[in-house]
Amino acid sequence: MGASPGNATNTTVAGAPYREVADHNGRVYRLGETDRQLMGRSRRWMVFLPWIAMMAISSSEYAFTSADETLSDAHGWHGAHIFWLLGVWVFFQAAVAFPAGRLREKGTVSAKAAMMIGAAGTLIAYLALASSDNVLLAYLGFSVLGGTGAGIVYATCVNMVGKWYPERKGGKTGFVNGGFAYGSVPFIFIFSNYMDVENYGGILIAVGIFLAIGVAASGFFFKDPPKNWWPADVDPLAVSDDPRIRRSLAKNPPAVKQYTPREAVRTPVLSLMWFCLLCTAGVNIFGIAFQVPFGKEMGFAGGVVALAMSLKAIVNGTGRGVIGWVSDRYGRRQTLTIVCVVLGLAQFAVFLSGSLGNMTLFLLASMVSGFGGGAIFPLFAAMTADYFGENNNASNYGLVYSSKLVSGLVGSGLGAVVVAAWGYGGAFLLAGSIGLLTGALSLMLRQPGHNRTGPAPAPVSLSGASAA
Known part of the structure; x- marks a missing residue:
């Protein structure tokens, strides 16, 4: 299921609501479901x-x-x-x-x-x-x-x-x-x-x-x-309040897309x-x-x-x-x-x-x-x-x-x-x-497709998206 950058698509499966959002690279994240659900x-x-x-x-x-x-x-x-x-x-x-x-x-x-x-x-x-x-x-x-x-x-x-x-x-x-x-x-x-x-x-x-x-x-x-x-309590499009997650994602950014x-x-x-x-x-x-x-x-x-x-x-x-x-x-x-x-x-x-x-x-x-x-x-x-x-x-x-x-x-x-x-x-x-x-x-290893020369686009908050 696709979603445009910054937009959320709301869905419910087996009683557990989730939404899919995409970042500026087009990578999709599935949010809302907890591990216990x-x-x-x-x-x-x-x-x-x-x-x-x-x-x-x-x-x-x-x-x-x-x-x-x-x-x-x-x-x-x-x-x-x-x-x-x-x-x-x-x-x-x-x-x-x-x-x-x-x-x-x-x-x-x-x-x-x-x-x-x-x-x-x-x-x-x-x-x-x-x-x-x-x-x-x-x-x-x-x-x-x-x-x-x-x-x-x-x-x-x-x-x-x-x-x-x-x-x-x-x-x-x-x-x-x-x-x-x-x-x-x-x-x-x-x-x-x-x-x-x-x-x-x-x-x-x-x-x-x-x-x-x-x-x-x-x-x-x-x-x-x-x-x-993606964990329900971690916003992939915003800077995390948890310093461990913030540091990890900064040093090891997620892949720009899901490569086959x-x-x-x-x-x-x-x-x-x-x-x-x-x-x-x-x-x-x-x-x-x-x-x-x-x-x-x-x-x-x-x-x-x-x-x-x-x-x-x-x-x-x-x-x-x-x-x-x-x-x-x-x-x-x-x-x-x-x-x-x-x-x-x-x-x-x-x-x-x-x-x-x-x-x-x-x-x-x-x-x-x-x-x-x-x-x-x-x-x-x-x-x-x-x-x-x-x-x-x-x-x-x-x-x-x-x-x-x-x-x-x-x-x-x-x-x-x-x-x-x-x-x-x-x-x-x-x-x-x-x-x-x-x-x-x-020393020659580099993440494919990741733009390391220019500033990253501003993250889009998910706070306005509601679950089904």
Whole structure:
């Protein structure tokens, strides 16, 4: 339903009145309906429930390498199979983001149904690792089906929170995204310290059932807001009285319109975002895959390496929430540039501290690396909605996030090739340099269609529009 700038169109749906207004760019906002009218509860539920589900799927990526020795000994998987299992998992986790987003936005698959599919994939992944010595079946069950299920959950959760908090999405998206890292911490310790060739099957099956229930129970209550929905108490065409909202919208103005995926692809900025995420995600996955074996080769005890990986996951997750809040205050692009530089420098620090055998510095460098590697994801998720709008964000972010198709294989699988050829020193030097290069490239990111040279037209108040 269209509306001319400054005019309100009044409508009532299912007893809840709403009106649609357009700003000076022609972007439409749907106003008047509260979160409780739409789903019977506060929109805060659409922060905490996705957060729980994200924690449930995180162990497949962040805790997997902590189980590498046990799985290798139990199944006879040696060589690069462990690293390629993770790389292929990441490939399918990213590959499903765009098609799942399109199905969701077309109404073919509901949010609840998507989460049930994701729960099934989570269970299958752990059953495959627990019950099959055939590495090809492990690739099918864990990497393909498990990765696909995790990708559906990830895409659904990240985009759900952005739809319900369009006025200050950075901090909320970062909080939800953070669960994808620190939710793995208990399982890093379990897989590292308590799992062996005698009990691995039972532990993996129990973990798979527990996590699948977490995904399904959370997803059962998922519900999307209507297209163009905006909080009833926030006027999108006027300066907000809330300093948090006013600052966030000033630093991260809403997209000039709701871009379709076809329109978004035609903008140069989407390709640049894709490449920047490819580089930074590749560096992050490289650290996840090789920090444990590197630490062990440098002579650190298994408990120290597990602690380093756990700290990395904790800071990776908590950093996502913090960086989302920071980006609301100071701007998404500015924050991204700093994060890329930190991520690059951290790779040099991990290698140097490990080479020196300095445990304290190794733990600290691991935490900094985790912070940088985690912070990139909520920044790109929120930036995609800032640049291209919320209505098609599941598809548009799926396009940007598809760079992880390549970064997973590069960071884990190709990373193993680089380590074999150049050693850990050459691999960490390359990873750090890529992070710094991405920081420079991020300076070129600009919101498409936004006029940054002239003054913005005066906002139009909605106070005169009455609801039906």
